Amino acid sequence: xxxxIVWLKEHTRIGELARRWDERRRPGGLTLYxxxxxxxxQWIASRPRGAPEPTDIHRSxxxxxxxxxxxxxxLAVAGSLAIGWVFFFFLGGVAVALxxxxxxxxxxxxxxVNRSNAVQTLRHLGLSAGHVPVGE
Numbered sequence: 676x677x678x679x680i681v682w683l684k685e686h687t688r689i690g691e692l693a694r695r696w697d698e699r700r701r702p703g704g705l706t707l708y709x710x711x712x713x714x715x716x717q718w719i720a721s722r723p724r725g726a727p728e729p730t731d732i733h734r735s736x737x738x739x740x741x742x743x744x745x746x747x748x749x750l751a752v753a754g755s756l757a758i759g760w761v762f763f764f765f766l767g768g769v770a771v772a773l774x775x776x777x778x779x780x781x782x783x784x785x786x787x788v789n790r791s792n793a794v795q796t797l798r799h800l801g802l803s804a805g806h807v808p809v810g811e
Contacts, residue, residue, distance in 0.1 A: 682726050685718050686733075693736035706740035708747070715740065 696705040707715050715737045719729050729737075 679723050679726055682718070682721070682723050685714075686727065686729065689715055689718065689733055689736070690730065693730075693732045696736055696739075697732055701739065703743045706743040707737065708740065708744050712737070712740050712744055 692705070692707070696702070699705060706712075719734065719737060722728070
């Protein structure tokens with residue numbers, strides 16, 4: 676008999692939540708989620724013998740709560756995937772930037788070596804960098 680009283684109290688509690696949800700035109704923000712939703716689903720499945728059936732509004736409320744929870748989960752997963760892709764492309768961009776910076780550094784070093792070699796060659800020939808004969 677104690678289980679029946681607990682079940683009946685839950686019938687009343689979920690019924691009140693469902694009526695409020697229905698009266699307010701069934702907004703998603705009033706649906707159950709998490710442990711509350713799991714408890715309501717278990718409550719429906721565990722009706723004691725002789726207890727009143729859950730009403731259509733009970734069932735609709737719990738079913739819509741499950742759909743809303745599934746949508747929230749899908750959105751969370753999609754958001755996580757989107758963030759993952761953004762992070763992946765960000766890291767790819769960083770890798771490309773580092774590769775280009777390394778390439779530029781190596782090229783600059785090579786240019787400095789070439790410049791130094793050219794200045795030494797000009798000095799060896801007795802010319803200055805500003806007075807190089809062109810096309811003779």
